[in-house]
Amino acid sequence: MLWPMVYTSLNLYETDRKVGNEQLQFDCLYYHVDNETSLYDWLLTNTSQILKYCRRPLNETSIPRLDFLNQHQDVENYTFKQLRQSNTTIDQLISWNASVDLVERYFLYIEQSIIDDLASEETFYQCTYPWFGLRCEYKPAHILIDTDDDPKESFYKTNDWYVKDMINTSRTSSCYVHLTCDRGSPMCLDWREICNGQIDCIDGGADERQCFLLEINECADDEYRCHNGLCIPLNFYKDDAQHPDCLDRSDEPTSRSSFSFCSKDPRFRCEDQVCRSNDMSFSCADGQCVNNFKKSCVNGRNNLVKTAMLAKGNLSYNCRLFMICHTLMIDKINGDLCANLSVLSNANNSDLFICESLFQFPTIPVLYGHVRFLYDNNQSKLIQADINLILPDYICYDAQLCDFISFTFHYQNLTCRHRQQIVEDTNLGYDEFLLSLNNYFRPCAAPYIMSNDEQYIQHSSLYCCKNSSKCISKHRLMDRVRDCPMDDDENYELSCSLQDTHRFKCSDQDTTCWSPSVDPNSCNIFNQKQNLNEILFQNICDGVVHLLPREIDGQSHSDETECQHWPCDNIYTRCDSFKACLDGSDEYDCLETQCPLNLYPCISPINYTIICLLMDQVADNIIDCLGATDELQYCYISHAETNDHC
Secondary structure, eight states, rough: BBHHHOOOOOOOOOSSSSOOOOOEEEEEEEEEOTTTTTGGGTTOOOOEEEEEEOOOOOOOGGOOOOOOOOOTTOEEEEEEHHHHTTTOOOOHHHHOOHHHHHHHHHHHHHHHHHHHHHHTTEEEEEEEEEOOTTOOOOBBBOOOOOOOHHHHHHHSSSSTTTTGSSOTTTTTOOOOOOOOOOOOOOOOGGGGTTTTSSSSOOOGGGGGTTTHHHTTTOOOTTTTETTTTTTGGGGGTTTTTTOOTTTTTTTTOGGGGGGGGTOOOSSSSHHHOOGGGGGTTESSSOEEEEEEEOOOTTTTTTHHHHHTTTOOTSSSSHHHHHHHHHHHHHHHHTTOOOGGOHHHTTTSTTTTTOOOSSESSSSSSSBTTTBBEEEEEEEETOOTOOOOOOOSEEEEETTTTOSSSSOSETTTTEEEEGGGGOOOSSOOOOHHHHHHHHHHHHHGSSSSSEEEOOOTTTTTTEEEEEEEEEEEEEEGTTSSOOTTTOOOOSSOOOOOSSSSSTTSSSSOOOOOOBBBTGGGGGGGHHHHTTSSSSOGGGGTTSOOOSSSSSSEEEEEEEETTTTTGGOOTTTTTSSSSSOOSTOOOGGSSSSOSSSSTEEEEEETTOOOEEEEEEEEETTTOOSSSSSGGTTTTHHHTGGGGGTTTT
């Protein structure tokens, strides 16, 4: 428990170990979030909060002993009697990092007229800088001193040192322990992943059980129904765009920029929020949401998913090693570059690695808690020198969840389909391949109710999808999220007859009443799409949907479908002063800039100077540049009324 922060007095609260019926927590630091902090000065409204960071062991046996002293230093100790004799003041104790509990007891001791012999013998351990705690057992990992800036300002200007980094040194999230869940070691279940629309517990999906009760839930007249089915007081609806009350933020048409600092923001607006299921987002367990397939959590939580996917399972060592490198999941193993591994350089020796004739890799599901990959052990395919990426031969899934998909064969308890029946292109990168699969299997995602469930199927709040046994809440109709395999939930013609007073029309002439979870700011661009039958050549596959999806051969297609055949960086888009690629790569190295090659130049929103971003920071759903120039998709969606300009 080592915490990075600006050095000041660190005074613990609640240092007495509490047992019995009381909550077991101790050694708490109280952090005051005020309105003067530069991290929050861009918010239109702000709130002061006091946040508690405590140690909370699972049981009494996990409480650390206090009968030892820090072995890293010589600790001086004084009794209350000695402190009183030396005229030690309350302010001095506070400056020496004494706990608040001890300071309060010392205050009562020096104020009493009759000396309490028992209190006289209570001991204070004076820690030497930078240690603190009852027995000097803690110290900050990073300390800022000797700065001319205000300590609070310096605290927030330093990118890596924020109060949310204080939680622990491993920078991983806390675990939800009230459900038995195999999340895939070393991952554990975060509470935000419960009822999030996808199976995270790979040992039975305990995190999504009974979530259909939220689908059929309706709220009272004086309440607003969040998109996930929970209810909030009606007067909280659209009352503060930067402080949503719904866990899924659906009560506010909030732009992503309002939450781009959630990896560093410890307040309730971030901590008590979940990622929206339609954003294809991964929850970093701290309020930050990142794209499942491209970007990383600041706290590194998504790297734990990759570690879980690299588990050996029943594969031989060499087979596993080969597959790790040739699926490009990582580029290093134990510090060695994949390209230099002997098992790969000698791959023409078929004895060198042994894979079963048909094997699964990774050994855990890749998507939605049930989509898995199968590979044929085709030696001629595996050892081709010009193949750097090997895509699976078969995609397997839970047929009960995806009853609308025809299958090729069964493997163990899974239903499988040939990859080319799902994704035809073989020239995709691994991330692009996963993204295509995510779109394909999106209608399989929870929450929903099977139409053969007689207990609920007649419920008035449900809509049953065409050519599927899946039934969803009517509140999900026309919310611009594909829930039904035939897209009929997004082509529903009677949306204005639904009894939902919060639905809205984009115009008086519009015959569609959109879900209140839809951002009204996108009406302009959506109306443009409705009136378009053709688009300019250069607008094809430019990252923005200009034409509404149309059904062709049973599949939904738009001008942004199958764009892997149409690279955004081409002779028509190269250096034309318009960023056709979401990461702006079509405009790299076109003019002289103040940034080295492969770094992205932009203006800092903090001090308005030119900064150079790493490519990983571009299009990662976190706004780092003034005007969100590093997040073009945000501009396209949230500022459509200004023709995509932020």
